[in-house]
Amino acid sequence: MSNQEKEPILSAKNLKLLTEPLGRNNPITVQVLGICSALAVTVKLKPALVMALSVMIVTGFSNLIIASLRKFIPDRIRIIVQLVVIATMVILVDQFLKAYVFDVSKQLSVFVGLIITNCIIMGRLEAFAMANKPWPSFLDGIGNGAGYGLILVIVAFFRELLGSGTIFGYPVLERLGIYGTGYENNGMTILPPMALIIVGLIIWVQRSRDKSLVEKK
Amino acid sequence: MDFLRKKIDKLKPQFTKGGKFEKLQSVFEGFEAFLFVSDKVTSKGSHIRDSIDLKRTMTVVIIALVPALLFGCYNTGLQHFRSVGTDPALFQAFWFGFIKLLPLIIVSYVVGLGIEFIAAQIRGHEINEGYLVTGLLIPLIMPIDVPLWMLALAVAFSVILGKEVFGGTGMNVFNPALLARAFIFFSYPGWMTGDNVWTEGLTKGVNVIDGYSGATPLSMLATGDVSNLPSFMQMFVGTIPGSVGETSVIAILIGAAILLITGVGSWKIMLSVFAGGIGMGLLLNAVSVNEYMELPFYYHLAMGGFAFGAVFMATDPVSGAQTERGKWIYGFLIGVLSVLIRVLNPAYPEGVMLAILLMNVFAPLIDYYVVQANIKRRLKRAKVTLNTGVK
Numbered sequence: 311m312s313n314q315e316k317e318p319i320l321s322a323k324n325l326k327l328l329t330e331p332l333g334r335n336n337p338i339t340v341q342v343l344g345i346c347s348a349l350a351v352t353v354k355l356k357p358a359l360v361m362a363l364s365v366m367i368v369t370g371f372s373n374l375i376i377a378s379l380r381k382f383i384p385d386r387i388r389i390i391v392q393l394v395v396i397a398t399m400v401i402l403v404d405q406f407l408k409a410y411v412f413d414v415s416k417q418l419s420v421f422v423g424l425i426i427t428n429c430i431i432m433g434r435l436e437a438f439a440m441a442n443k444p445w446p447s448f449l450d451g452i453g454n455g456a457g458y459g460l461i462l463v464i465v466a467f468f469r470e471l472l473g474s475g476t477i478f479g480y481p482v483l484e485r486l487g488i489y490g491t492g493y494e495n496n497g498m499t500i501l502p503p504m505a506l507i508i509v510g511l512i513i514w515v516q517r518s519r520d521k522s523l524v525e526k527k
Numbered sequence: 528m529d530f531l532r533k534k535i536d537k538l539k540p541q542f543t544k545g546g547k548f549e550k551l552q553s554v555f556e557g558f559e560a561f562l563f564v565s566d567k568v569t570s571k572g573s574h575i576r577d578s579i580d581l582k583r584t585m586t587v588v589i590i591a592l593v594p595a596l597l598f599g600c601y602n603t604g605l606q607h608f609r610s611v612g613t614d615p616a617l618f619q620a621f622w623f624g625f626i627k628l629l630p631l632i633i634v635s636y637v638v639g640l641g642i643e644f645i646a647a648q649i650r651g652h653e654i655n656e657g658y659l660v661t662g663l664l665i666p667l668i669m670p671i672d673v674p675l676w677m678l679a680l681a682v683a684f685s686v687i688l689g690k691e692v693f694g695g696t697g698m699n700v701f702n703p704a705l706l707a708r709a710f711i712f713f714s715y716p717g718w719m720t721g722d723n724v725w726t727e728g729l730t731k732g733v734n735v736i737d738g739y740s741g742a743t744p745l746s747m748l749a750t751g752d753v754s755n756l757p758s759f760m761q762m763f764v765g766t767i768p769g770s771v772g773e774t775s776v777i778a779i780l781i782g783a784a785i786l787l788i789t790g791v792g793s794w795k796i797m798l799s800v801f802a803g804g805i806g807m808g809l810l811l812n813a814v815s816v817n818e819y820m821e822l823p824f825y826y827h828l829a830m831g832g833f834a835f836g837a838v839f840m841a842t843d844p845v846s847g848a849q850t851e852r853g854k855w856i857y858g859f860l861i862g863v864l865s866v867l868i869r870v871l872n873p874a875y876p877e878g879v880m881l882a883i884l885l886m887n888v889f890a891p892l893i894d895y896y897v898v899q900a901n902i903k904r905r906l907k908r909a910k911v912t913l914n915t916g917v918k
Contacts, residue, residue: 492674498714507688514692 319445327449331457334520338461339513343429347421348462349505355478357417358466360407362459364422366452368399369431373451375399376439383440392435393426400425430458465508473499535559553647557654581656581696587791588660591782592839595667598778599771600624603671606726606768612736624671627727628771631666634675638682639665646691657696658686664704664839667772668832668880669711670724677715681707701887702846705880712880720876722746725768741768745831745869749876753818762829773835776828783838792842795851796858800837803862804828811870819870827866836865836879846887850897857893861886 337343344365351361372395376383383391404422407415415422425431434454439447470476475483475495483489498504517523541547542555604620607627615623639658647654665682685706690699712719722742723729729741740755744767747756757767765775773779786792808824815821827833841847841861848857861882868878875881 492676494677494715494717496714497716498710501713 324446324449327446328453328456331450331453332460333457333516334523336457336461336516337430337433337454338458338509339516340523341430341433343433344458345506345509347424347428348458348465348509349502351418351421352462352466352469352505353473353500354417354476355463355466355470357414358462359459360411360414361418361421362455362462364403364407365425365428365430365458366455367403368396368425369434369451369455369458370448371451372396372399372431373434373439374444374448376435377442377444377447380440388440392432396426396431396435430454461509461512464512465505468508469499469505472496473504531562535562551648553651553653554644557644557647584791585656585659587785587789588839589663591785591791592660592663592667592772594778594781595772595775595835595839596628596663597621598765598775599667600628602765602767602774603627603727603771605766606741607728610726610729610735610739610741612739624727627671628666630675631669631671631673631678631771632663634678635665635682636662638679639686642683642686642691643695646687646695650695652695655696657690658703661686661703665707668704668708668770668835670719671727671771672724672730673711673718677711677718678707681710681714684710697845699845701884702840702843705840705884705887708880709884720746725770743767743769743831743876744826745876748819748822748830748869749873751818753822759823759826759829762826770832770835773832776834779834779838786838786842792838793844793847793854795854796842796847797837799855799858800841800862800865801828803859803864804833804837804866805862806859807863807866811866827869831869831877832879833865836883837862840879840883841886846890848890848893848897850894853890853893853897856897857886857890860889 331337334340338345338348347361352358372392375395376392379391379395400423403425404415407418407422434451438450442450467477470478471482473495475481475489483493496504499508538555539559542552548555601617601621601624603624604615604622604627605624607623608615608620636658639662643658644654646652665678665685669678685703689701689703689706690696693699708719718724722740724741725743726741729735742750742752742755744756744762747753761767762774763776765778767774783792783797787794787797804827805824808822808827811820812822812824837858841858848854861879864882864885865878868875868881872878
């Protein structure tokens with residue numbers, strides 16, 4: 311016990327908790343969780359980024375709280391307790407967004423509230439926070455939130471650039487004079503199916519670079 | 528011929544394993560098989576040999592497409608000259624259309640075959656002929672004025688994401704040609720809907736005479752402009768604006784005859800698509816609460832891409848239903864849905880493309896239930912004989 315307490319705050323093991331969800335254990339591209347909101351909020355970069363940060367905060371802190379409480383939560387009602395914690399965090403985030411970035415909050419509309427139902431958060435609580443100490447759990451939550459956010463931002467980057475010709479609202483393609491050559495914005499990237507296709511392409515790239523992710527036949 | 532054979536034999540060692548151009552093996556084989564019959568023979572087991580292989584099947588479909596292609600060239604020219612107010616001679620119109628259509632065909636083949644060749648090299652497969660038909664179908668279902676880069680992008684999209692990711696020729700879920708059209712339809716709706724894109728030159732608006740409308744019958748109906756509708760005969764012959772190959776029902780029927788006589792296309796699918804369209808048309812006639820529904824049911828068969836879709840798209844042996852009873856259901860639902868989407872959904876004036884793509888998704892499910900029903904029926908029969916045996 312005393313041996314473990316001496317472990318540095320960011321030991322190799324803890325660092326791995328943080329970085330692995332960004333790559334080979336990504337919640338979206340490897341575990342295929344949280345797809346629904348990835349399709350809904352990625353039309354523009356700004357809401358996608360805000361959503362990514364919100365989910366990161368919710369996963370991180372609900373992991374922290376549940377991990378601290380894990381010894382006192384009766385097993386039979388653990389799901390309800392987890393939900394209460396997540397819901398509290400989501401309401402806090404929602405109120406914060408309404409107070410400081412109202413326009414983005416309006417764009418995200420129902421999807422902030424729906425973070426409660428995001429499978430990634432519940433999954434991390436069940437799989438990690440219920441069995442680990444608060445600090446590693448917090449890192450795990452932040453890592454998974456960031457892994458989710460990373461994909462969200464990548465998808466939103468392509469959808470905004472190809473669908474609207476802008477990056478963070480700045481008209482890049484117009485400034486570069488690309489429209490003069492007859493180029494037009496691709497309307498399909500604004501529709502949800504294209505988000506799914508882009509997620510699929512990311513999975514394709516990831517799997518061709520890391521063969522260990524490919525299922526054996 | 529001897530000269531070619533010698534040349535190829537001389538080059539061959541360089542393309543086999545260990546040779547200089549090992550990576551291009553399948554390209555070499557593709558060309559060799561194109562010029563000569565492949566010299567590969569199977570070494571074990573018994574095989575059924577049939578001279579109708581993939582290459583011959585594809586060639587028959589290409590031949591069947593020729594009437595629609597020729598008429599498409601003529602009609603493209605005819606519509607253009609009408610829009611500027613002149614009356615062209617037959618050959619003049621044909622030549623004009625041919626020159627305008629050629630870039631579309633070239634782009635479609637260069638991009639599509641290019642991707643197929645690269646994919647075959649990466650996988651080490653031999654090159655398939657699957658794209659030969661798709662490459663000709665795509666220009667025929669495009670508006671003549673579609674920008675070439677859009678066409679190239681759509682072809683790349685449909686070949687990579689519609690075909691190669693599923694494993695190449697024969698493994699695709701969707702009809703690749705329709706996927707290319709759907710890509711442009713949803714990505715650049717301005718180039719796939721409206722009244723201007725179907726006639727060459729109308730988008731630029733040069734020298735267009737007053738009173739010429741490039742509207743297709745379907746877009747007229749979608750906007751409720753029933754009085755200007757061309758006559759049934761005009762639609763049947765095909766001297767109306769529309770996608771390049773879809774306008775003439777006569778040309779398509781010649782193609783259908785070729786497909787049916789050679790047995791390449793399924794008569795069950797063709798017949799049931801038309802039956803579904805007629806059935807739905809009659810049903811809407813019976814309801815008839817607006818002018819579109821009152822339209823005589825046989826108009827639907829001649830308008831837009833209905834006939835073209837039924838003959839060349841629905842009969843695609845890869846993405847369609849495989850079981851014989853399944854083909855009836857598959858085709859009938861395509862016909863029903865096409866007319867349904869046309870009449871009841873004003874956002875999509877043409878329903879054939881969406882109906883076929885939708886039924887492509889359901890084709891494996893239909894097949895599954897047909898096969899299961901067959902298994903159940905035969906099991907039942909087996910049980911009955913068992914019972915009588917006990918008696």
